[in-house]
Amino acid sequence: MNSFFLTTPIYYVNAKPHLGHAYTTIVADAVIRFHKMLGEDTFFLTGTDEHGDKIMRAAEQQGRSPQEFVDEISASFHDLWPLLGIRHDRFIRTTDLEHRRAVQAFLQRVYDAGDIYFGEFGGHYCYGCERFYTEKELENGLCPQHKTRLEFISEKNYFFKMSRYLPWLKDHIEKHENFIRPHRYRTEVLAMLESGELEDLCISRPKTRLQWGIELPFDNAYVCYVWFDALINYISALGWPNGPDCASRWPGEHLVAKDILKPHAVFWPTMLKAAGLPVYRHLNVHGYWLVRDTKMSKSLGNVIDPLETGRRFGLDAFRYFLLREMRFGEDASFSEDALISRINADLANDLGNLFSRVLSMAAKYFASRVPEPSVLMREDEAVAELCLHSLQNFIQLFGNAQFDTALESLWETVRALNKYVDSQAPWALHKRGDTARLATVMHMLLTAMRKTALCLWPAMPDAAGRMLEQLGSPAAGNAPPVYDLQRESGAFDGLAPGTIVAETSNIFPRIDVKREPSGNVKKAKN
């Protein structure tokens, strides 16, 4: 059995989870479910990143210990995912003992191989920003943020010989078209590599400045730089260096947002190379959700709470919206208007109504039993062909991280089925008493709907499960998959005549909106 390992980033615990975190994790959950349906042995990792300056300061401000502080925020992430219908296999924290041990083992290995050296590092240090500035970055010798005169500090630190692996990395990216996707981020990384600005990576912080981190195994006066620590979670979670899972599941693939492209596209592969480990299979990079054209931020007060939104509009509808609305890789804007529009147009009108009208006719004309089809006509064959084609497209696109386009391709079938209902007019066939033809049409519709429901399971597990149940098939559930998507896309079958289906369906209710003079959209009260 093929194994499929996917990670989200480990989220930095300086704030509570928002829409962005939810998006990444929901996409990951959908991808994992998709691979389950392809019959693969999946492993889904998420977690929290808990070391570094910022955490230390945030904890101090609240007068608490860093550990106490990170415990609380980490729990808010950990507890959120099940409420959003997400089933991860492992939740890692960088403060976990086994992670800390793995980081030290990794450091030691790279150190022993001669790729970590002790060197002098000088720069203009700003205590406000807690970072060094280069001569070029200063504005008239002042910190660009704080406008204060900076001290030149010279400090000894440990460096990872990253530069040594950059030519290899460039070559690898050039040879593997889909290593970093979508393409625009691949282009960006290649530009980074060609700019010649990348140097060796400073991977230590002296304890005199920072204690909240993992101690270097070869020098206890220093702690490890957060990124070097954090990235290793992707293998420490598998039990690296000695756990059996690591050998069977690594290399996996990663899902990240564009802001952390560089650490994942440059630091991490070179780190793996230096440690003699295989590099990951794919880095999937997505954009930002904007709210009224700007980035979400606490100070603007436009942070979207995923749990509240999910509960208000329905978890599955919310998941569908996130996957469908954002072109993977690009930024997208979030608004309740857009969400309601997707729910009504795509889910209620197109899909839900199709489901409802077909089941209702099946009840009326065949007492809710799947009828035996007779001779197929040209338009029936066209529908079957379109449906299978759409399934195959879906599999290809979803597997290539084009979730929006994948779902769009499914809707081609949904729309075609609505047209097919109209053009075949089962009610007219019924009136005319053409039972053979009526049976064929209904069988086509029910079969196509079942296929569609299968593809929807990764995006909307609960709704798709109910659709399948209403079609007399077992729900997919969270158990090992009972469906093989690849096989299902090869033949227009799966619904045996005689199967009992539901009499009616209301899985995707319409949201009634009332437009006020101001243009605001309000949820109407029933």
Place this chain on the structure above:
RNA sequence: CGCGGGGUGGAGCAGUUCGGCAGCUCGUCGGGCUCAUAACCCGAAGGUCCCAGGUUCAAAUCCUGGCCCCGCAACCA
């Protein structure tokens, strides 16, 4: 000239690799159907494809120059 992405009917986007009648969803307007969740189906209106120049039988697409927006270069998915 730091790097990257983008500017296409009212809104959101595809199309640009490799030039060939400007396409999709939403919204608006008109019609149809009566199986269905005021849904569904058909049709229509609506575009100087950011600007200027160039190449070409032909440019959203290629070339040159310019304008505007966004992101990265700093630990917010």
